[in-house]
Amino acid sequence: GAVVSQHPSWVICKSGTSVKIECRSLDFQATTMFWYRQFPKQSLMLMATSNEGSKATYEQGVEKDKFLINHASLTLSTLTVTSAHPEDSSFYICSARDLEDQPQHFGDGTRLSIL
Amino acid sequence: GENVEQHPSTLSVQEGDSAVIKCTYSDSASNYFPWYKQELGKRPQLIIDIRSNVGEKKDQRIAVTLNKTAKHFSLHITETQPEDSAVYFCAAMYTGGFKTIFGAGTRLFVKA
Numbered sequence: 001g002a003v004v005s006q007h008p009s010w011v012i013c014k015s016g017t018s019v020k021i022e023c024r025s026l027d028f029q030a031t032t033m034f035w036y037r038q039f040p041k042q043s044l045m046l047m048a049t050s051n052e053g054s055k056a057t058y059e060q061g062v063e064k065d066k067f068l069i070n071h072a073s074l075t076l077s078t079l080t081v082t083s084a085h086p087e088d089s090s091f092y093i094c095s096a097r098d099l100e101d102q103p104q105h106f107g108d109g110t111r112l113s114i115l
Numbered sequence: 116g117e118n119v120e121q122h123p124s125t126l127s128v129q130e131g132d133s134a135v136i137k138c139t140y141s142d143s144a145s146n147y148f149p150w151y152k153q154e155l156g157k158r159p160q161l162i163i164d165i166r167s168n169v170g171e172k173k174d175q176r177i178a179v180t181l182n183k184t185a186k187h188f189s190l191h192i193t194e195t196q197p198e199d200s201a202v203y204f205c206a207a208m209y210t211g212g213f214k215t216i217f218g219a220g221t222r223l224f225v226k227a
Binding site (some may be wrong): 004034041042043044046049093095100101103104105106107108109111 | 157158161210218
């Protein structure tokens with residue numbers, strides 16, 4: 001149980017392109033979803049937290065107009081990297097949880113490479 | 116702000132030996148402590164967790180201990196195997212809030 005599906009797994013695109021990443025909870029209702037960015041050999045850096053039907057809460061230093069998050073349903077959240085540039089290249093991972101006292105379950109991550 | 120410190124950053128052990136990873140948290144309200152294992156290029160996977168009303172929890176070769184007074188918790192892996200090689204993250208959260216604070220990770224190498 002507690003499966004989180006993330007797509008795409010790998011994206012290579014030109015600078016200036018907008019990229020959408022989807023995160024779906026397959027067998028539970030994801031009341032809260034989290035988006036992380038992970039640099040090589042580093043820990044998970046929380047970008048934003050989203051609750052279904054509400055606006056996402058962004059961490060300090062994360063541009064909300066750059067990283068658009070939509071959590072329209074209890075099973076789907078999307079992260080759109082707008083007008084992506086090479087410095088946005090990274091590994092993006094979503095996670096989801098149902099109840100507040102339950103652990104987060106992670107998606108497989110999306111490797112984003114901007115040329 | 117809230118912080119979780121994790122040590123060591125790198126740990127190398129011989130197959131069959133034990134490995135211990137230690138974490139310290141700053142927010143005394145934290146009451147849930149999961150541990151995740153992340154293999155290269157893959158998702159972090161929950162391997163064990165402990166809540167603040169318990170001092171120790173064991174699942175086969177892995178165990179976690181919690182000292183609430185000292186705000187320390189540790190992961191213990193016994194009889195290590197090469198497939199235990201991965202990055203391990205500790206985390207602390209308050210179940211009444213939203214945020215989980217992760218440690219910086221420990222890269223474990225198990226030499227055959």
